[in-house]
Amino acid sequence: MKRYQKFIKKGINEPLSKVPFHSKAPIKRLSMLSKKLIPKSSTHIAVHFVNSKKKIPEYSILHKHGYDEINLILSEKGKLTYEIQLDDEVYKVSSPSTVFIPKRVKHKARVISGKGIFVCIILK
Secondary structure (H helix, E strand, C coil): CCCCHHHCCCCEECCHHHCCCECCCCCEEEEEECCCCCCCCCEEEEEEEEECCCCCCCCECCECCCCEEEEEEECCCCCEEEEEEECCEEEEEECCEEEEECCCCCEEEEEEEEEEEEEEEEEC
16 A cells, blocks of 8 residues: 555545434535544545435534534535524525634524535534
């Protein structure tokens, strides 16, 4: 094995229902980086493929972490729009956008419309 080969991994298909504070939804989720994939990593990255043509129920509850989180809302054609709640403030956020969530800020996300990619990066 080459020296750095252990740091190159395929994403793992994981349902949202396996994620704390989340429930089942018709969104394909790939875990791209985690301690499970690369034990030395202190960062978690998940990619969500979203298409609101399918009815997407609310799938996350208001929660907080002891570490910072970054959400990227991306789409190639058209717009992907989310409702993002940070503590008691609610925002309508459309692609392309970045949402930085400081540690201990309660948050949740809800798909409003569109098709695209939602990336979650957790900086542990």
